[in-house]
Structures are given as C-alpha cells and as structure tokens.
Amino acid sequence: MKIFACSDLHRDVAVTRQLLSAGASADVIVVAGDFATRGIGAEDTLEVLAESAVPVIVVHGNHDVPSEIESLCARSEALHYLHGTKLVIGGETFFGLGGEIPSRNSFDWNASETEEHAGELLRACPVNALVVTHTPPFGIADLQKNGAHEGSTAILDMFRVKAPKLVLCGHIHHAWGMSGHQGATHVHNLGPTENWFEV
Numbered sequence: 044m045k046i047f048a049c050s051d052l053h054r055d056v057a058v059t060r061q062l063l064s065a066g067a068s069a070d071v072i073v074v075a076g077d078f079a080t081r082g083i084g085a086e087d088t089l090e091v092l093a094e095s096a097v098p099v100i101v102v103h104g105n106h107d108v109p110s111e112i113e114s115l116c117a118r119s120e121a122l123h124y125l126h127g128t129k130l131v132i133g134g135e136t137f138f139g140l141g142g143e144i145p146s147r148n149s150f151d152w153n154a155s156e157t158e159e160h161a162g163e164l165l166r167a168c169p170v171n172a173l174v175v176t177h178t179p180p181f182g183i184a185d186l187q188k189n190g191a192h193e194g195s196t197a198i199l200d201m202f203r204v205k206a207p208k209l210v211l212c213g214h215i216h217h218a219w220g221m222s223g224h225q226g227a228t229h230v231h232n233l234g235p236t237e238n239w240f241e242v
Contacts, residue, residue, distance in 0.1 A: 044133050046240040050075035050177070050213025050233040051104065054084040058235050059091045065237050069097055071132055075213040075233055076104025076141055076177035078112065082152030085111055093119035098132055100125060104177045104214065105143035105154050112141075125175065127164035135242060137175060138168040138207075143214065144178040144195035161197035165205070173242065174207040177214050184212065184221040184232035202228050208242060 047066030052059050052074065066072045072095060079085035085107050092099050093115075100123050103112040109126065116122035123130050125139025146155035156164070168174060178195045179185035180202065185194030193215060201207070202225050210230040213219070219234025231238060 044070045044135055044242050046071050046073055046173070046242065048073040048075065048211045048231070048233050048238045048240065049235055051077040051216065051219070051235050052088040053077055053080045053106065053235070054087045055235065056087055056091060059088040062235070062237065063091060063095060067096070071137075072097060072099045073175050073211050074099060074101045075175050075211055076102045077106045077213060078104065079107045081106055081150070082108055086115055089115045089122065093121050095121040097121070098123055100130065100137050100139065100175055102126060102139040102175050102177055103141035103154055106152065107141070107154055108152075109141060109154055127167055129167070129169060129172065136169050136172045138172045139175045140164055140198070141177050144197060147193060158195060158197045161195060162200065165197060165201045168201060168205045168207070170205050172205065172207050174210045176210060176212045179212040179215060179218065179232055180210065180225075180230060183223040183225065183230045184218050185215055186218050186221065187215060188217045199225070202226065209240060211240075
C-alpha cells in the first residue's frame, strides 16, 4: 500500500491542491489535522480534499473544531474522519486521534485532550495499526524551537502495548520533517509537504 501524507494545511488552498495532485497515485491519503486556523476556515482545504479519487483519512488538529471536521467529512465519500476510531482500507487498519495532547494553551479555539482521556481513547487502537495523530509522541519528532519536547506521553505509552507499524503526525511546526522510532514503530512529523510511505 502506498500512503501519501501531510499535515497542517491551515487554510492554504493552493498548497492543498498541489498536494492532492502530487498524491493522486497513492492508495490512501492521510492528513494529520489543522485544516483551519484558530477555529476558522476548515472547509477551505477540506472541500479540495473531498475531490480526491482515493480515500483520505483525516484527524482534527488543535486549530480545528472537531464537530465541524466530522460534519464536513460526512458529506464526502472520499473523506474519513477518525478520532478514537479505526478504519480498514486495503487490508490495513488505520486508527486516528486528533487534537493537542495535552493542552498547552487556553485559547477558546484550541481543541485538546488530556493525557488521561487520550489514553482511554487509545485503548481502542488495534495492535500493529497505522496510527494518525495530530500531536507527536513525547520525545520523538516533537521538538520546539526552544528545545522543549511537547509531544504526548499517552501516545508514547501506547507503543508498548499496541506496537503500531507507523505513526503519522504534525502539530509542532518546528518539527516538520523530523522522524524517529521506538522499537519497530516509526514516527514522522509531516507538515504541509509531500511525504510517501509504503506498507
């Protein structure tokens, strides 16, 4: 299976069109959240992605309104919204978890989960799945400009029990393009660029 993945489109229609075209030969397209900016304009990029001829798996980012992302995706056969849920495509199981984990700001628009609730949601993740999260796992591809790690411990802890094949994430702009692994699990912080994976 060929997977094309990106994240953090933040209302950029031109980039979204370019990426959708670049990923046209994929079996699945993954977008790891932040379609909107500060809670506004998610439809700008999701309406472009809805034109995809191949399935598009999405999770919400912290800039997104989860109910809006779910509603927009429900209108399109191409878009599949995951949050604490799974989807099987081509024999591969995808599991998604959106939002910032944990919340690191108090803006009204910030969509987040506590580490505790994220841990509860992650219990539904099947073993050896392909996992899409907005937030990176703590300590892997989660480095801020100031050197701080701002990933999620709940996502990292899940590795020991669920052993995902691949974790695709975004959120921390300074970490776009960074990758790492723990055991056999590979993690990639995507950003609004072309990223290809084969499983």
